[in-house]
Amino acid sequence: xxxxxxxxxxxxxxxxxxxxxxxxxxxxxxxxxxxxxxxxxxxxxxxxxxxxxxxxxxxxxxxxxxxxxxxxxxxxxxxxxxxxxxxxxxxxxxxxxxxxxxxxxxxxxxxxxxxxxxxxxxxxxxxxxxxxxxxxxxxxxxxxxxxxxxxxxxxxxxxxxxxxxxxxxxxxxxxxxxxxxxxxxxxxxxxxxxxxxxxxxxxxxxxxxxxxxxxxxxxxxxxxxxxxxxxxxxxxxxxxxxxxxxxxxxxxxxxxxxxxxxxxxxxxxxxxxxxxxxxxxxxxxxxxxxxxxxxxxxxxxxxxxxxxxxxxxxxxxxxxxxxxxxxxxxxxxxxxxxxxxxxxxxxxxxxxxxxxxxxxxxxxxxxxxxxxxxxxxxxxxxxxxxxxxxxxxxxxxxxxxx
Amino acid sequence: xxxxxxxxxxxxxxxxxxxxxxxxxxxxxxxxxxxxxxxxxxxxxxxxxxxxxxxxxxxxxxxxxxxxxxxxxxxxxxxxxxxxxxxxxxxxxxxxx
Numbered sequence: 086x087x088x089x090x091x092x093x094x095x096x097x098x099x100x101x102x103x104x105x106x107x108x109x110x111x112x113x114x115x116x117x118x119x120x121x122x123x124x125x126x127x128x129x130x131x132x133x134x135x136x137x138x139x140x141x142x143x144x145x146x147x148x149x150x151x152x153x154x155x156x157x158x159x160x161x162x163x164x165x166x167x168x169x170x171x172x173x174x175x176x177x178x179x180x181x182x183x184x185x186x187x188x189x190x191x192x193x194x195x196x197x198x199x200x201x202x203x204x205x206x207x208x209x210x211x212x213x214x215x216x217x218x219x220x221x222x223x224x225x226x227x228x229x230x231x232x233x234x235x236x237x238x239x240x241x242x243x244x245x246x247x248x249x250x251x252x253x254x255x256x257x258x259x260x261x262x263x264x265x266x267x268x269x270x271x272x273x274x275x276x277x278x279x280x281x282x283x284x285x286x287x288x289x290x291x292x293x294x295x296x297x298x299x300x301x302x303x304x305x306x307x308x309x310x311x312x313x314x315x316x317x318x319x320x321x322x323x324x325x326x327x328x329x330x331x332x333x334x335x336x337x338x339x340x341x342x343x344x345x346x347x348x349x350x351x352x353x354x355x356x357x358x359x360x361x362x363x364x365x366x367x368x369x370x371x372x373x374x375x376x377x378x379x380x381x382x383x384x385x386x387x388x389x390x391x392x393x394x395x396x397x398x399x400x401x402x403x404x405x406x407x408x409x410x411x412x413x414x415x416x417x418x419x420x421x422x423x424x425x426x427x428x429x430x431x432x433x434x435x436x437x438x439x440x441x442x443x444x445x446x447x448x449x450x451x452x453x454x455x456x457x458x459x460x461x462x463x464x465x466x467x468x469x470x471x472x473x474x475x476x477x478x479x480x481x482x483x484x485x486x487x
Numbered sequence: 488x489x490x491x492x493x494x495x496x497x498x499x500x501x502x503x504x505x506x507x508x509x510x511x512x513x514x515x516x517x518x519x520x521x522x523x524x525x526x527x528x529x530x531x532x533x534x535x536x537x538x539x540x541x542x543x544x545x546x547x548x549x550x551x552x553x554x555x556x557x558x559x560x561x562x563x564x565x566x567x568x569x570x571x572x573x574x575x576x577x578x579x580x581x582x583x584x
Contacts, residue, residue: 184495302505304500306492
């Protein structure tokens with residue numbers, strides 16, 4: 086039986102975490118935290134969710150509590166944004182290196198200085214190399230479904246998952262959301278089994294200092310060195326693609342919805358120009374594609390859903406027939422270009438995909454991006470490319486750069 | 488061929504020598520003067536502050552007290568804590584450093 090409610094992205098994420106039967110929630114409740122942590126505390130205090138809520142004094146501690154609870158076998162949840170996520174940075178590496186299946190929502194916001202509380206994706210993009218799986222949602226339905234999917238993925242591959250959704254654009258915007266059946270979620274999500282059982286009978290020292298080389302322990306077991314451990318993390322992320330696809334397919338079977346696995350496509354069948362991006366800006370690009378289709382242009386959209394592991398095979402397939410590729414991003418790698426733009430270019434290296442790729446940075450610190458503006462940007466890029474301009478500096482959309 | 492470690496996160500079990508023979512890190516060696524050491528003089532279990540304070544757990548609280556030099560790193564805490572000053576820290580021979 087379907088149950089549809091009108092709710093914000095934050096409510097959808099919290100409901101997803103509750104349906105996943107999380108056992109420990111740790112969060113720092115003050116700015117830049119969103120309403121999400123507050124809703125979780127209401128669920129627990131009101132007896133709707135049997136879990137431990139740990140209030141901490143910083144985001145660094147919030148993730149540390151999650152790391153500890155996850156180590157001893159609890160399913161954990163936390164959420165943060167912007168500078169709060171940056172403050173967690175050290176523990177993000179630790180959670181991934183310790184191979185703990187933590188699920189965290191990042192409500193995407195710009196980072197200071199100067200202060201902003203508004204939306205862009207510089208916060209999560211800055212955490213690209215921490216070893217977390219990163220998923221970007223395009224609407225509130227995808228948020229609730231992705232939080233549930235994230236636990237299944239994380240607990241299969243033992244890698245933490247960051248579920249990202251745009252601040253305000255999704256977090257504070259109400260949309261109809263179909264709520265998955267709690268019983269079905271329990272079947273979809275088997276209980277979490279930690280990779281290491283800690284007990285007084287079998288004491289372990291977890292994550293001790295590792296030396297550059299492998300070493301035999303006192304029982305004659307050849308133990309990995311630091312580099313082998315790091316390779317295992319990389320291999321786990323590379324292998325996660327299969328699990329992400331399997332999870333999306335299994336979710337479709339149980340709940341009747343799928344979100345594309347690694348990426349989603351919109352009107353790409355005959356598209357000559359493909360617009361791409363992550364999260365709500367990719368969603369907005371679908372409206373731009375509709376506008377341009379009205380004008381008779383063959384435009385489609387590819388939304389990158391999973392940014393890490395990067396969907397190399399999937400983008401090679403999705404962009405195979407593109408003649409022009411336009412990338413819209415709400416973040417930049419300062420001194421170069423948008424990170425997604427770079428990754429797409431490198432994914433196409435050595436293939437027959439030779440389409441020019443133009444990068445646009447848009448919507449930083451909450452600056453509005455309208456579908457009409459994305460459509461105009463796409464047309465400008467098409468004109469430039471027709472005039473033979475293959476390469477172009479990153480364009481700052483709606484920005485007075487004089 | 489030694490057995491391979493299948494753990495996906497790094498870990499070790501507490502065991503003597505897990506970190507190798509740490510005694511060779513030592514530059515000062517504790518030497519006990521049993522004519523001053525309380526358990527040796529009284530011939531009964533007493534004092535044992537060296538055993539209590541040793542951060543490496545290499546002091547054996549027996550009669551006489553013994554220090555496992557395979558793993559003693561030579562920090563000197565035992566000598567510092569010893570009430571009758573029965574332990575002195577002696578420089579290891581140059582070649583051993």
